[in-house]
Amino acid sequence: MTVAAAPVWTFELAGPDILDVDATERERLRVAFAAWLDALTLPAQLLVQTRRLVPPPAPACPGDAVPELAVRLAEARSDHLAAALAARPAQRRRVLLVVPGGGGRTGRDGAEVVEGLRACGVTAVPRPGAGEGGATAAETARALRVPGGWASSCRVTRLPGTLVEPGWLWQLAGLPGEHDLAVHLRPRTTTATERLLRRRLRAVRTAQLVGPGQGAVDPARLDVGAEAITALQAQLAAGTVRAFDCALTFTARAADPEGAVALVERAGARMRALLGGTRPCWLEQARARQDTRPLGRPPAEGWRLVDTPALSTCWPLVDGTTTVGAGALLGRHRRTGAPCHLDLFDSARLANANCAVLGASGSGKSYVAGLLALEGLAAGVDSVLLDPEHEWLELCRGAGGRYLRLGSDPAAALNVFDLVPADEVVPAAVELVETLCGTLTPVEAAAVEAAARAVVSAGGPRPPLLSDCGEELARRWPDGRPAAVLRRWTEGPAGTLFSRPTTLAWDRPLLGIGLRDLPAEWTAPATLLLARWLWAQVRARPRRRLVVLDEAGLLLEHPALRRLIGQLARRVRKYQGGLVFITQNPGDLLDTEVGAVIRANVASLLLGAHHGGDASRLQRAFSLTDDQRRMLEGSPRGTFLLVSGTRRAPVEVSAPPLHHRLLTAGRAAAPAGGPDGAGDPRRPWT
């Protein structure tokens, strides 16, 4: 049977998944959607088309200069994605809005209808011809042959009888398999609605008078019905709501009739769980199928009277994949199962490339940050990792990077005279000497500055060293305190680190700097030089790269690093870089001065498992819904809530085997059943 399509305007909608936004935004979207409905003058069809997700083709590897590992990482990621989607298929959802088109004012009306959606953060792209095709063939009582398989439909006969939140359509649109869910709506005039309500109220009153008898409706339900009708009459009279006719039809598609019918039965079960109801379209499959095609054709039956608040819960965009773009593949969206990406450098969506990773110990923070770094590597983004616990050593070495252990590595050296730009050398040298010798008097500071200036301007085949400065100081002021103290730092093991040409170089895509072996006394001067070097590096060659700070709580204990972290958070964006701030303690972000700076300057957060008190603090700080807070409390290892702007997407982190090997090399395996554990049913990707 072929049905001639009436002229329509078809738009493809894109916008926030209402289940993946914060509590405030969820309410804002509901109110904006209600306002859009109230302004609607045309009948409209909202259509959620759910289809199997096919993995994208493997991306072409960038340029010849890319090291071999980057190519292997990119290939491993494509294979991983394909294998994961084959093992556990995911779906993608396309949401269409269809409004009547044709002559007269209707074209402009269509444009006005989509214009109104902007306040809901929804964009609409015209899709001419989306309503064409789809001629249907053989019909049986329970299914209909359609191109590529069979379809079976049901109509929603009772809308949810419980209080539902916006996004409840997910109960139907989220069913596994391929299907179309159509919400047809038709604004009603107030006069017609009042007439209808009066008629209904009369019928209810009559039933109440007749009283109990065989086949009679439960008196309690009659009372509730009468109350609802009177309340709606009052609201319509006051103009606070509008009335609509609404019809929901669901068409399942499968390779065989049984598969399609089974999916329709599941839709029925989901509606019953919401105290709603469906009716399978036996013997009228072809007609029902037309209602779930983008034809804008009003269904012949199945209309229900609803008011604006009820209809505003029918927000159609419920596909988490629309909340994240390309970029690092982190794993799967926990609810939709779709691949979840985070592109820190997507300036169209994110204000900066900074990201904070928060979670209890062992929740998988270092793992996900390492994954970001490896994914960056494949995309040509370099990373430097500050590592107080030497956890990244194997990863850096395995991924062809460099790892320096400050304080114990004989190759590691930091020379204040060659690690900052020329105009900063003298002030940096004075600051270092002050850190080594304790507070300098103005006379001592002047002497140190003069000595530093003298060795810098003397020139020579190599940059001066701290020992040169010490000798110059001793020559000018033999009995001075700074010269005597400096001798300790320019000889012996300390001299190896502080008085040799700098060996720290960000010359590999991955550079790890371990701080664990620094003797306590060396920490302040070493972190001072490290901070100055890193900041100079960031400014010297602006390009996409990441500064990853693991166990940032420990790093914040050092004033020089604290200053650097604040500086990076505020300004690294100007040099095209990003900061990844990892900590177990939400207080590092919520209670400290530098934490406030970071919080104001991170466009993305990954929130992992937290204990009750911390989860509640995060709920308040990031306006999480109760469900999102509960998710944090019960998160298994490797599950994070991706927070960016008003978006909140739950992600199960999963790395391709090659990445996983690199990330876990040299580490004790996680306990069986955890995210590492083979056979963990929650983690089909690994």
Ligand SMILES: Nc1ncnc2c1ncn2[C@@H]1O[C@H](COP(=O)(O)OP(=O)(O)OP(=O)(O)O)[C@@H](O)[C@H]1O
């Ligand atoms: N998504 C994941 N898939 C597989 N294994 C994981 C995943 N996330 C974490 N792991 C493993 O779990 C263990 C703990 O992870 P990780 O070291 O990243 O935790 P953490 O939050 O950084 O802990 P800490 O705060 O103590 O540093 C490691 O062995 C890691 O390899």
Ligand SMILES: [Mg+2]
């Ligand atoms: Mg860690």
